[in-house]
Amino acid sequence: MSEKIDPVCGMSVDLRGARYKTVYKGKVYYFCSKRCLEAFERSPEFYLERGPQGMPE
Numbered sequence: 001m002s003e004k005i006d007p008v009c010g011m012s013v014d015l016r017g018a019r020y021k022t023v024y025k026g027k028v029y030y031f032c033s034k035r036c037l038e039a040f041e042r043s044p045e046f047y048l049e050r051g052p053q054g055m056p057e
Contacts (some may be wrong), residue, residue: 004029008036010052024048 003012013030020031024044031037039056040047047053 006030006032006036006052007047008039008052009033009055 002015004015004018005011006013007029009032011032013032015030018030020034020037022029022031022037022041024040029040031040033055035056
């Protein structure tokens with residue numbers, strides 16, 4: 001699979017060109033933008049428990 005879902009906004013992220021990613025509890029998460037990455041890093045459990053919430057403010 002060459003795409004993953006951004007856990008913050010729900011957009012598809014093409015892994016071949018993914019610029020934003022982080023590792024949390026041993027799993028790699030991919031993001032469509034720096035804003036989504038930063039939101040996830042502030043509150044990873046929020047997004048993992050509740051799912052994508054749309055683009056962060």
